[in-house]
Amino acid sequence: MSRRFQKQVWLVTGAGAGFGRGMAIALAEQGATVVLAGKTIKNLEATYDLITEAGGPEPAIYPINVLGASVTDYDDMVVKLDESLKRLDGIVHAAVRFDGLMPVAGIKPKDWAATLHVNLTAPQLITQQCLPLLDRDGGGRVVLVQDQAALDQRAFWGAYSVAKAGLAQWATLMREELENTSAVRILSVTPPPMYTALRRAAFPAELPGSSAEPLLAARETLNAL
Ligand SMILES: NC(=O)c1ccc[n+]([C@@H]2O[C@H](COP(=O)([O-])OP(=O)(O)OC[C@H]3O[C@@H](n4cnc5c(N)ncnc54)[C@H](OP(=O)(O)O)[C@@H]3O)[C@@H](O)[C@H]2O)c1
Secondary structure, X not given: OOOOOOOOEEEEEOXXXXXXXXXXXXXXXXXXXXXXXXXXXXXXXXXXXXXHHOOOOOOEEEEOOOOOOOHHHHHHHHHHHHHHHOOOOEEEEOOOOOOOOOOHHHOOHHHHHHHHHXXXXXXXXXXXXXXXXXXXXXXXXXXXXXXXXXXXXOOOOHHHHHHHHHHHHHHHHHHHHHOOXXXXXXEEEOOOOEOOHHHHHHOXXXXXXXXXXXXXXXXXXXXXX
C-alpha cells in the first residue's frame, strides 16, 4: 500500500462511524496521523483501536459535538493541534446529521437548524479557524463529502439535502477566493451509497451488502484525491 500521506496530519470529523471512520483508517493506512473528532468517545476509541491494531500511526482523539461547539472551541482545537502535532495537512468533514426522510413542511424548526448547523455551518467554522495552520506548511486540503442521493432525489431529503446544496456553493466560493491567495485546496468527494447509520435511516429495508462497505469506499476516495 502506498504511504502517500506519511508524516501528514489530518483532522477527520465524524471519525467514530461510517465514512468518517473509513477515511480515518484509510489515511492511517497510508501513513497519516489522524485526529479523530466526533461526539461519542467510545466510537472514536473503537476507530483508534482499529488503527493501532493494524499498526498505523497513533491517532489522537478529539471529542467534540459540533452542534454545540463555538468559534472559541475551534480556536482551542487549532492551538492544541499545533502544540501537539505541529502541523495540519488536511480536514475531512464527515460528521453528519440526518433525521430521516420527511416533507420539508413537517420539519421541526430546531431539527432544521441543527441539521444545517452540523452539515453546513460546522464545516465553515472549522475550516475558517484551521485555514492559517493548513496554509502554513505549503497548503493543505479540505475535503467535503457530497451525497448524490440527496442532490438527485430531492423530495423528502429535507434539510440534509439543502445543506449539501449549500456545501456545494460554499466550496465554489472558497475555491475561487483561495485560488490566488492561498495554497489550500477545497475538494468535494462523492462516495457511493454505503451501509451506514445514515443510509439505514433513509432506506430501512435495504439489505446489508447492497451498498458499499465504508472502508472500501474511503480507500477508493483517498486514492482518487
Ligand atoms: N451513507 C451513505 O450512503 C453516503 C453516501 C454518500 C455520501 N455520504 C456522506 O458521507 C458522510 C458520512 O456519512 P455516514 O453515512 O458515514 O454517516 P454515519 O454513519 O451516520 O456517521 C455520522 C458521523 O457523524 C458524527 N456526528 C453526528 N453528529 C455530530 C455532531 N453533532 N458532532 C460531531 N460529530 C457528529 C457521528 O458521531 P457519533 O459516532 O458520535 O454518532 C458519526 O460518527 C456524510 O457527509 C454523508 O452525507 C454518505
